Amino acid sequence: MxxxxxxxxxxxxxxxxxxxxxxxxxxxxxxxxxxxxxxxxxxxxxxxxxxxxxxxxxxxxxxxxxxxxxxxxxxxxxxxxxxxxxxxxxxxxxxxxxxxxxxxxxxxxxxxxxxxxxxxxxxxxxxxxxxxxxxxxxxxxxxxxxxxxxxxxxxxxxxxxxxxxxxxxxxxxxxxxxxFNLLPEVFTMREIQELYETVYERNFANNNFQKKMLDLKVLERLEKKFTGAQNKAPYLYRFVKK
Amino acid sequence: MxxxxxxxxxxxxxxxxxxxxxxxxxxxxxxxxxxxxxxxxxxxxxxxxxxxxxxxxxxxxxxxxxxxxxxxxxxxxxxxxxxxxxxxxxxxxxxxxxxxxxxxxxxxxxxxxxxxxxxxxxxxxxxxxxxxxxxxxxxxxxxxxxxxxxxxxxxxxxxxxxxxxxxxxxxxxxxxxxxFNLLPEVFTMREIQELYETVYERNFANNNFQKKMLDLKVLERLEKKFTGAQNKAPYLYRFVKK
CATH class of the missing domain: 3.90.79.10 (Nucleoside Triphosphate Pyrophosphohydrolase)
Known part of the structure; x- marks a missing residue:
């Protein structure tokens, strides 16, 4: 002190x-x-x-x-x-x-x-x-x-x-x-959507949300995330600064 | 001093x-x-x-x-x-x-x-x-x-x-x-549009602009502004705080 x-x-x-x-x-x-x-x-x-x-x-x-x-x-x-x-x-x-x-x-x-x-x-x-x-x-x-x-x-x-x-x-x-500053380096589309839903305290329609995010052209798609059943593995994304 | x-x-x-x-x-x-x-x-x-x-x-x-x-x-x-x-x-x-x-x-x-x-x-x-x-x-x-x-x-x-x-x-x-703080008490639709065009440094389509402004429901329509030819007199508006 x-x-x-x-x-x-x-x-x-x-x-x-x-x-x-x-x-x-x-x-x-x-x-x-x-x-x-x-x-x-x-x-x-x-x-x-x-x-x-x-x-x-x-x-x-x-x-x-x-x-x-x-x-x-x-x-x-x-x-x-x-x-x-x-x-x-x-x-x-x-x-x-x-x-x-x-x-x-x-x-x-x-x-x-x-x-x-x-x-x-x-x-x-x-x-x-x-x-x-x-x-x-x-x-x-x-x-x-x-x-x-x-x-x-x-x-x-x-x-x-x-x-x-x-x-x-x-x-x-x-x-x-x-x-994206609130997320880890890589994340799934579901995880971004959950973040947005939490911040705005409302739900977004899945398809619209995904389209909107991809249209921004700030996401790089990486390999799939293998956690369990292979056919359900979601893609991982990374934020790319413009 | x-x-x-x-x-x-x-x-x-x-x-x-x-x-x-x-x-x-x-x-x-x-x-x-x-x-x-x-x-x-x-x-x-x-x-x-x-x-x-x-x-x-x-x-x-x-x-x-x-x-x-x-x-x-x-x-x-x-x-x-x-x-x-x-x-x-x-x-x-x-x-x-x-x-x-x-x-x-x-x-x-x-x-x-x-x-x-x-x-x-x-x-x-x-x-x-x-x-x-x-x-x-x-x-x-x-x-x-x-x-x-x-x-x-x-x-x-x-x-x-x-x-x-x-x-x-x-x-x-x-x-x-x-x-509206930049305008006098009453104004024409043309005058609001000119203000917006000046601030944003671009043109707006007349019909769209007028519709958008009226849809905001913040304008009260007053009498017409008689300056010259009566058939061309535009309406005057006043901003009404919500």
């Missing part, structure tokens, strides 16, 4: 990340149980070094939590209401002395920093969950993947940030063909 | 506005000739007061330049590269003493503020040009409407900010039905 030098960061500016992963036909995000308080959950976030661009800061924050580099990430909105953080009930509880915390981590200086006004740049990231090794940072008690439908109450305005990220994800999913 | 108290603003955070207007079948933006230097043009911008939300700050900055309240505006992207402003050639020229300026306006403190690192939140606004009364601020020598195709070299990364704003405008124009 001695390394947590606040002077290195731009004041009043933070980054929060909505890290999307996909596993077992579920769309999930990575959330952090905070060391500040008993059952406080938040988005993984951080600050921008004075010598660091905002995209680089977001990449670093993601790397620190997931051990992954070259993650697909995109800024989607700034959250900058004048009462943001400052009037959060969590800070009220803190001021009133309701919270138990480790004062060697949350020094007066740190508490004063954390409870100041922050204009937050929201980024969303898409990762292949299998490749992620979660790593706790200063304020994380633990990091956990949670189904997007089962997100607990998050600190501050983080639930709204998740909602906005989901809206932006759906808006860009098709237009920018970013969904 | 004595009122330009820098202490009231959040450091390292700025707002730049791409203010779109539409006039004589041209899409235009409002740009500012800076008092700093001979022929330096920039986007109208400003800073965020410590007690002010970012959307309110953007509204205030727009009001200061246009005398309009309740402008349609939307944040579209953050520009936050680590070298932004700091390594701009304008600042280089300033450091080397190549610029002539009024030292009562551009005091050492102001110059030091202006040339510091800024993470810039880009907003675009849509206004009815006829309603705008342009008003110069501290650093504006004059404000001018310019055709989007004829934007001069702007300071720093402002030309890229215009490009990104235009991309966002086209993306949202149809989806969010925001184009």
């Amino acid at each position: 001695n390394e947590f030098n606040l002077d290195q960061y731009l004041p009043h500016l933070s980054i929060d990340c909505v890290i999307f992963g996909y596993e077992g036909k579920e769309l999930k995000i990575l959330i952090s149980k905070s060391k500040l308080g008993d059952n406080f959950w938040a988005l993984p976030g951080g600050y921008i070094k004075k010598s660091e661009g905002i995209d680089k800061a977001a990449s670093r924050i993601l790397y620190e939590r997931t051990a992954l580099k070259n993650i697909y990430l995109e800024q989607f909105r700034v959250f900058g209401h004048e009462t943001r953080i400052v009037e959060s009930p969590y800070n009220e509880a803190l001021r009133l002395g309701y919270l138990q915390y480790d004062a060697t981590i949350f020094t007066e200086e740190v508490i004063s920093w954390l409870t100041d006004r922050f204009v937050c740049i929201g980024y969303y990231a898409l990762v292949d969950i299998q490749k992620v090794t979660t790593q706790n940072r200063e304020f994380d008690e633990l990091l956990e993947w949670r189904n997007i439908q089962q997100i607990p109450n998050l600190m501050h305005d983080h639930n709204s940030i998740v909602e906005e990220a989901l809206t932006a994800l759906r808006l860009n999913f098709d237009a920018k063909l970013i969904g | 004595n009122e330009f108290n820098l202490d009231q603003y959040l450091p390292h955070l700025s707002i730049d506005c791409v203010i779109f207007g539409y006039e004589g079948k041209e899409l235009k933006i409002l740009i500012s000739k800076s008092k700093l230097g001979d022929n330096f043009w920039a986007l109208p911008g400003g800073y965020i007061k410590k007690s002010e939300g970012i959307d309110k700050a953007a509204s205030r900055i727009l009001y200061e330049r246009t005398a309009l309240k309740n402008i349609y505006l939307e944040q579209f992207r953050v520009f936050g590269h680590e070298t932004r402003i700091v390594e701009s050639p304008y600042n280089e020229a300033l450091r080397l003493g190549y610029l002539q300026y009024d030292a009562t306006i551009f005091t050492e403190e102001v110059i030091s503020w202006l040339t510091d690192r800024f993470v810039c939140i880009g907003y675009y606004a849509l206004v009815d040009i006829q309603k705008v009364t342009t008003q110069n601020r501290e650093f504006d020598e004059l404000l001018e409407w310019r055709n989007i195709q004829q934007i001069p070299n702007l300071m720093h990364d402002h030309n890229s900010i215009v490009e990104e704003a235009l991309t966002a405008l086209r993306l949202n124009f149809d989806a969010k039905l925001i184009g």
Whole structure:
């Protein structure tokens, strides 16, 4: 914690990340149980070094939590209401002395920093969950993947940030063909369709979906996937960047 | 200028506005000739007061330049590269003493503020040009409407900010039905179509366009517009918010 030098960061500016992963036909995000308080959950976030661009800061924050580099990430909105953080009930509880915390981590200086006004740049990231090794940072008690439908109450305005990220994800999913970042290298047509159905929370007609995907001309067809009966083996595909 | 108290603003955070207007079948933006230097043009911008939300700050900055309240505006992207402003050639020229300026306006403190690192939140606004009364601020020598195709070299990364704003405008124009903010209260079908053709830089088939617009069910048909020959008078329409 001695390394947590606040002077290195731009004041009043933070980054929060909505890290999307996909596993077992579920769309999930990575959330952090905070060391500040008993059952406080938040988005993984951080600050921008004075010598660091905002995209680089977001990449670093993601790397620190997931051990992954070259993650697909995109800024989607700034959250900058004048009462943001400052009037959060969590800070009220803190001021009133309701919270138990480790004062060697949350020094007066740190508490004063954390409870100041922050204009937050929201980024969303898409990762292949299998490749992620979660790593706790200063304020994380633990990091956990949670189904997007089962997100607990998050600190501050983080639930709204998740909602906005989901809206932006759906808006860009098709237009920018970013969904493949959530899949492993190779996948079946059925698996892409399940991903789309999960993200958009609706079903697609198989034939139409397959035709639409193939018409995009971004899929390379590989060998068949032999799992059981040979006559039912589906083709495997790989995403080819245009 | 004595009122330009820098202490009231959040450091390292700025707002730049791409203010779109539409006039004589041209899409235009409002740009500012800076008092700093001979022929330096920039986007109208400003800073965020410590007690002010970012959307309110953007509204205030727009009001200061246009005398309009309740402008349609939307944040579209953050520009936050680590070298932004700091390594701009304008600042280089300033450091080397190549610029002539009024030292009562551009005091050492102001110059030091202006040339510091800024993470810039880009907003675009849509206004009815006829309603705008342009008003110069501290650093504006004059404000001018310019055709989007004829934007001069702007300071720093402002030309890229215009490009990104235009991309966002086209993306949202149809989806969010925001184009009507660029028109007067009442308009003919021909006038809407010309607006769309100007924004998208292409022609639309008259019948299809008219059908599409009417199918949106956001237009109220008013009396005919009598300008000349009665048999050719087109209907007037008004936009009705859903």
